[in-house]
Each structure stands twice: as structure tokens, then as C-alpha cells.
Amino acid sequence: MFNFLKSSAPAYHNLPPAQFSTEIRQPGAVLLDVRRPDEFAQGHLPGAVNIEVTAPDFAQRVASLDQQAPTYVYCRSGARSAKAADQLAKAGFTHVANLLGGVLDWPEPLTTR
Template identity: 40%
Template structure:
């Protein structure tokens, strides 16, 4: 026990970093323990094909123009709160939110759920995962 306390005293920064990482991991597990609010690219494809899911791309217009999922609706995350009415027509359909890596789209999912949308999923890994799965991307010129 003395050695543990001595180690902690000598390596305070390392100990703080460890607890920050541990807290982040626990938060990730607690916030969505079963992963039920996330879907991988192949699952998203199945939702598009069989459940008529809507793809909501929350990246900036410039990112969207560089490449997006076919038929995706682009509403940047910073304007989502003011644009919820645009999504009302999709209230009864599943919505898959997507960004570059899955972080911004997670925040979008939270906003949509607070607005009463029930069937909202986050594309796990975002467009990076979509492109790594070699799924089609539409580019505007």
C-alpha cells in the first residue's frame, strides 16, 4: 500500500490522465450501454433500403459538398435547433444522423430526441466508416 501511495505521489500527472480516460470510457458506457442508439454503415444501409430511413448529415455545407450519402438531408449541427421544423415531415421515419466521425451526429441525435423524434440513430464512425466500408458517396461539383 505504501508503494502505491508513493507511486501516486511521484506520478500525479499520470494518475490524473488515467482518471480522465477512465471517466471518458465510463461515460461512453453509461450514456449508451447497449449501443442501441448507434448503427454501423451496413446497418444504416439496411435501414435505408428496408425502413425508408432518412439520412441527416449534420456537417458543414462545404464538408457535405465534398461527399455525402446519396439523398442525405444537410442541416449543419449549429443550425439544427432552428431547423427542426424542416424534419417534421420525417417524424414517422427512422433518422440516421451522420457527420465526419460520429461525434457531432451524436449531439444531433440528442437534440432530435429532446424534440420528440423517437427513432433516431447515430452512424457509428460517421462518413469515415461509411467510406471505409466502400459504400457509395455522392460528390457535388
Template identity: 40%
Template sequence: MQELMDFLMRHWMLTLAALVLTVMLIGNELTRGMKKFRDLGAAEFARAIGQENALLIDVRETDEFRGEHIKGARHIALGSLAGKLGELESHKASPVLVYCRSGNRSSAGANILVKAGFTNVAHLAGGIMAWKGESYPVTKK
């Protein structure tokens, strides 16, 4: 035991780095376990779009949406989503599918929806980039 303590004291920076990384890893795992929406790959997302009553939301900015989007998507920019929750009230129990360019904004959007009481929320992991990477179609406006 004394040898371990001596090692830790001599290599305090290494010990501190290991401790910080361990705390970060535990925090990441706890956060992931508490997440209330699903991450879907492109194939799963495509199947989910076909579900009855599924609501597809594109949370990108207007110019991105106009450039290309997944057919049937409703455009609600992430910055406007919280203010439009009342318009989506009838979809609280329906599948709600959210996507953006790379998955970051849609994850934030999915969190907003979950906190507002939506119970069946998923987002497209990797966003429309992953969608197109798997050769799924997009439409241009």
C-alpha cells in the first residue's frame, strides 16, 4: 500500500489526469442513461418515418431547409422550437422524429420536446449528412 501511495505522490499529475478522466467517463455514462429520447441511424429513422402519425421535424435554419430536406418534414428551427410547442401538442404521444445537419441540434431539440412532455421522441444520429451518406433521398424546395 505504501508503494502505491509513493507512486501516486511522485506522479501526481498523472494521477490527477486519471481521476479527471474517470469522473468524465462516469458523468457521460450517467447522462446517457438518463436520456429520454432515442438515437436512430438512417435506416431506423427511415422506418420510423413510415409509422402512422409520425411527425418529422427539421430543426435546421431556413436556408438549410430550403436547400434540401427529407420529404414530409416540417421546418421548425431549433431557436423557434420552444415557442411552437403549443402547435405540436396533439403529437405528444405520437412518434416525433427530429433531425438537423449532423445530429447536435436535433439532440437539443429532442431534449426540448422530452422536457415538454413528448413521450416518443427520436433523433437522427449523424443528421441529414448520415441520411445522405446512406443514399436516402432528399427533396429540394
């Protein structure tokens, strides 16, 4: 029997900035900025890798990442990163977290390096 109304929780976690900040410091964590390159250049979290979620090669580029590594995703407001987090979870990434509120709610300084 099919259950078309079955609702499943997202296969990723939404984290508030304080918890996100703590978790990205763990060894082996991957920090993924999914904004456009011009947004990334204006300021990003230190150590972030920029792979734009709306780029046609997004799936191909993230396929090179370690699916077992804790992966932390963010964007400007949290909307694009939620979409990216969902795609990563569906692609087999085992630990994916999304920054609630994105860089708009990020309390720490951004870097341009």
C-alpha cells in the first residue's frame, strides 16, 4: 500500500547561529557557502568553500566532497542553503546542517580572504 500523505522530516538539521558556530569548529567539518561568487567575495565565514546552489554544475561539484564529513551549509538568509542541504541529504551526505537566518543573522565577523 502506498502512503502518499506520509510526511518525512528533512534529512538535515536547521541550527541557530550559536550552535552552528560551535559545530563548524569540529575537526573535519566542511563549511559550504552556496551563494553566488559575487556575494561570497563581499564576505563569507572563514574557511568556507563556495559552491553556488543555483549553478548548473552544483550536483557535480558537491559530488567531490566527502559525504561522511559533517557538512555545514549557509547562504544569505537560509532559504538557498535549506534547498542545498536537502539536495546534499538526498545525495547521501550523512550529516548536513543548515544555518538558520544565514549570514544576515551571523553574529561574528565575515572575511573576504
